[in-house]
Amino acid sequence: MMRRGGVSCSGASVIALALLVVVPILVLLAAWRQQEWATWQHLMDTVLLRLIGNTLFLMVGVAIGVSLLGITLAWCMATLEFPGRRWLQWAVLLPMAMPAYVLAFVLVDLLDYAGPIQTQVRAWWPAFPGFSARHPLWVVVTLSLVLYPYVYMLARLAFQAQGRAVLEQARILGDGPLRAFFKVALPMARPGIAAGLALALMETLADFGAVSVFNFDTFTTAIYKSWYGLFNLQAAAQLASLLLLFVLVSLWLERRGRRRARFSELGGRQIMRVRPRFAWGISVFAFAVLFMAFLLPVSRLLYWVVGTGIEGLDSRFVSLIWRTFLLGAMAASLILVLAGWLAWVKRHQPSRVVSGSVQLATLGYALPGSVLAVGIMVSFSAVEAWLDQWGVSIPLAGGLAALVLAYVVRFLAVAFGPVENALQQVRPSLVEAARTLGASASEVGRRVYLPMMLPGLFTALLLVGIDVMKEMPATLLLRPFGWDTLAVRIYELTAEGEWQRAAAPSLTLVLLGLVPVIVLSRRR
Known part of the structure; x- marks a missing residue:
């Protein structure tokens, strides 16, 4: 050659x-090299500090959310026996097919002051003060529900590779089940968890549609406004370079997790039986996550599509x-x-x-x-x-x-x-x-x-x-x-509050996204 x-x-x-x-x-x-001092002065006086604060808040909130959901579900699916485990262990991957911006506008519609949930609560309790459907915490909840499968997949593989012998040795040494989990199982699975968490954080930084629906300003929305609002491509480029700092941190975490990916010990996997009351509690928890992240938004989209004919x-x-x-x-x-x-x-x-x-x-x-x-x-x-x-x-x-x-x-x-x-x-x-x-x-x-x-x-x-x-x-x-495209059309309709008209393209995207999720589940 x-x-x-x-x-x-x-x-x-x-x-x-x-x-x-x-x-x-x-x-x-x-x-x-070309400083836009007037634009940057305007950004610093108005939104720059808020952009940094919102981005950090989103990263910390989503990191906590996906860790709690992903690690808990992974541990239960990999080690415990409970009703519905055989189908729930792949069904909890379905939220990967749900675009974050679709779940975002469905939740805003359901949780809005005039939405069905608050309306029904006021019918039961007239003195109910209500709450804001666009609170920043709902942004964290939305992204956590969509992105937890990244942590779930890698953590479940790590827990399955550990086997039961190590935990039994910890129990023999006097550690209870909870303490053995935090002292033995969780540290051994940390590399996979770190890699999944870094992927979720990178997706959080890249999100534009969900934060736009909640009117939650981040660097991605600021880049769009600088480009299409201020018609200043130079300022948009400088804002994008600042966003790269957050990306590099997430990328460093992901690479660090891969370098330590051989931390786990291979062993024979055995499923442990638990008390019936606790087993049913796990089933309810897993189904609740699946319902909030996938079944509820799909049902709402189907309701809108059928209603509009x-x-x-x-x-x-x-x-x-x-x-x-x-x-x-x-x-x-x-x-x-x-x-x-x-x-x-x-x-x-x-x-x-x-x-x-x-x-x-x-x-x-x-x-x-x-x-x-x-x-x-x-x-x-x-x-x-x-x-x-x-x-x-x-x-x-x-x-x-x-x-x-x-x-x-x-x-x-x-x-x-x-x-x-x-x-x-x-x-x-x-x-x-x-x-x-x-x-x-x-x-x-x-x-x-x-x-x-x-x-x-x-x-x-x-x-x-x-x-x-x-x-x-x-x-x-x-x-x-x-x-x-369908994604662009969804953004245009949701920006105008046309939730029902956005249902058809949203449902189409969700159905398309189910194909690779099903293929991956079958291959696993």
């Missing part, structure tokens, strides 16, 4: 993919579904090819340069969509200005290429994990045996690699496609004129 300067052509392509992630970050940092299900709605599906298919196919190439080069040309480039190329998932959108827009605008100097006019910033690039950078890591795991299933001995029998390179790929990798490739395609279809900030900021 051709080499230039000690790096092969395939290695150079991996470095180029890594630059797709690095360049938007460098562009955001370079935005500080076919109103709104016109040609425009069909075109929204088509554009959403088209973007998801285009981006997922491209990302799958790039992820497969990264995994292939990493396996067949292992080196520090390639490994480091692959790590950089898969860091995009840690970047919020709003941050990527600003970085890509600034980059494309600079390229357009440079081409104009040479008399070449190519509209890049407002085209479909900018949006697809944002999807590639953000979701390449989502596809890389399943693809790399699938490639590892193909042992080198199988390839060598096929070559020995006279198979060509194309035959080896068609008859050895493809059949063994197909489940992983299919999983990656589903995960990326659904993530692209649900992505709101990047799509909202970078979409070309006329390329509205």
